[in-house]
Amino acid sequence: MAERRRRRRNSARNNALPPLLQLLVCLRFFATGAFHKLIGDSFNVSECTVGRCRAVASAIVSVRGDFIQFPKDHKARETKQEFLKNAGFPNVLGCIDGTFVRIIGPSENEADFVNRKGFHSLNVRMVCGAKFKFTSVCATWPGSVHYSRVWRESALCRQFEQGEHNGFLLGDSGYPCRRYLMTPYLNPAIDAQQRFNASLCRTRVLVEQSFGIIKRRFACLQATLMTNPDQAATYVVACVVLHNLGIEKGDVMDKACDAADAYQADHYVHSLQRSRGKPHA
Structure with missing residues (x-):
């Protein structure tokens, strides 16, 4: 580092x-x-x-590069071991998903920031590890953009396409299935497919829990950021840096085990099969 x-x-x-x-x-x-x-x-x-x-x-x-790092080399091996030990899923480098962060309607291109739920937001794409630490974040896209596009046009996606990472990510059905990105079966027809979906769901719920942790820790991400999109994106990334720093320092935190998160984990398989995995609020 x-x-x-x-x-x-x-x-x-x-x-x-x-x-x-x-x-x-x-x-x-x-x-x-x-x-x-x-x-x-x-x-x-x-x-x-x-x-x-x-x-x-x-x-x-300005110091995000010191705290938000996608795992490579020995860090990648450690990350895979953590996912295998904690979630039972081998060769995983991270879980990917998107979340909405509310902002006020900007003066320029206002309609672009209205998301599918009808409010102005940024569409923030993140990747997390097995210990709730974020290893990649992109907070510059308006809320109306589907997060599969946010991923497709990211630097991390290009790195995977070029074979720079030996492993794969876990995503929901809103992402395209690729050799480096595993997604659930939309219509599982046999028991093996259903078991795969359940296993993927139990592991990928880590990113949902990570969103819950950072939004409870930094309530500004749950409120409406009363500023322009560029400054709002700066606030989001700053919160991610502080979140990762807190984990590195062993800061005490809620590990998303309250009733809401338990409900989310219990029912997430069914929600994946019902939907196409649009961004979460």
């Missing part, structure tokens, strides 16, 4: 916020998704000052 760099931003303001306070303001926004005015009141700073702390999010994103 590259040496982790410190980031310092120069300011010409007479009473600029100390870097630590800027970080705390940014983290409060990520954790609550509250309006800037409310966050400003809790720190005794102005609403505009809270808004300017978005530079902290950009600084966090």
Whole structure:
């Protein structure tokens, strides 16, 4: 891993916020998704000052390469062993899926951001490992774009197409089945196909649980991000970086074992067979 760099931003303001306070303001926004005015009141700073702390999010994103890494070489072997041990599925490098993150309607190309559920959003594609850590994220696509296209035009897809990774991903039926991307049978006709679907489902639910963990940890991803799409994408990636950092440091977290996630795991096979795997909210 590259040496982790410190980031310092120069300011010409007479009473600029100390870097630590800027970080705390940014983290409060990520954790609550509250309006800037409310966050400003809790720190005794102005609403505009809270808004300017978005530079902290950009600084966090600048080190994404240190924390969001798709496994290669020995890391890939470790990832496969983790999936085999924890989920019983061999030769897996990750589970892939998409999720919607709400934003306000942008002034340009507003209709492009209206998703199939009728609200404005980004369509965020992520890949997770066996321990809820995200190894790939793309947050730049508008909500109306189907996530199979988001995957098809990604750098990671090109890497798999070119044979750079020895292993495969697990996806739902919204993705095309490829030699490196395993998806469930839409209409399983025999017991073997049904058992395959059930096994894939039990493993692929990890990405659903990972979405649940990061959205509970960073409530701004559940609320509506009141900013433009580019800045919203920066917030999303910054939250992923912090999520992965928390896992690396052994931070205590909810491992998605509450009743809602238990229900999701129990019924996920049936939902896969009923639908074509559109992005999850």
